[in-house]
Amino acid sequence: xxxxxTRVPPPIVxxxxxxxxxxxxxxxxxxxxxxxxxxxxxxxxxxxGLVVELAGAASLIRARTTVDPIHPGRxxxxxxTGVYRVTRNPIYLGDLLVLLAxxxxxxxxxxxxxxxxxxxxxxxxxxxxxEHVLGDLFGTPYTDYKTRVRRWI
Numbered sequence: 001x002x003x004x005x006t007r008v009p010p011p012i013v014x015x016x017x018x019x020x021x022x023x024x025x026x027x028x029x030x031x032x033x034x035x036x037x038x039x040x041x042x043x044x045x046x047x048x049g050l051v052v053e054l055a056g057a058a059s060l061i062r063a064r065t066t067v068d069p070i071h072p073g074r075x076x077x078x079x080x081t082g083v084y085r086v087t088r089n090p091i092y093l094g095d096l097l098v099l100l101a102x103x104x105x106x107x108x109x110x111x112x113x114x115x116x117x118x119x120x121x122x123x124x125x126x127x128x129x130x131e132h133v134l135g136d137l138f139g140t141p142y143t144d145y146k147t148r149v150r151r152w153i
Contacts, residue, residue: 005129006070010122014095017118018102021111028110042105049097055083056090067091072130078138080145088131088149092122096152119152127151 032038059082060067066074069091083090099118103111134142 004125006072006126008125010069010092010095010126013118013121013126014099017099017114021099021102021106021108021114024110024114025106025108028108030108033107038104038107042101045101045104046098049094049101051094052083052087052090052097053094056094058082059084059090069126069130072133073137075134075137078134078142078145080141080149085149087153088146088151089122089127092127093152095122123151 057067059079063077063079065077065079066072068074087093096115096118099115100112103115131146135146
């Protein structure tokens, strides 16, 4: 299944999984939590996710390197500052937080149980190929970075 490597843009993966989560909720209804509680929690998670994503994108843009996840070989600079000191993949972490926010908003254990599918897919078909390319491009500094900074958190 290597044909999927860096082929599907992560935002599309996020949207497809969000739609699957929505469909799953329709199949397995559960009692709703009070609207303000779940909406507030969902908004906080979504806001955190967007902040992390934007911080990651801003770091790449400031470094004048690519933000395009489909073509990791276009990276011209290795970024390890800002939010990249905490996570190697802040944009994907932000996507995950947004999906978790959606699961909280839907208030359904099935929706929550589906969120690990995002991590599994992105790890295998996006992050691993990216890391291979970045290792080839940036060598030892990137390898050292991988030992210091975790993939997600």
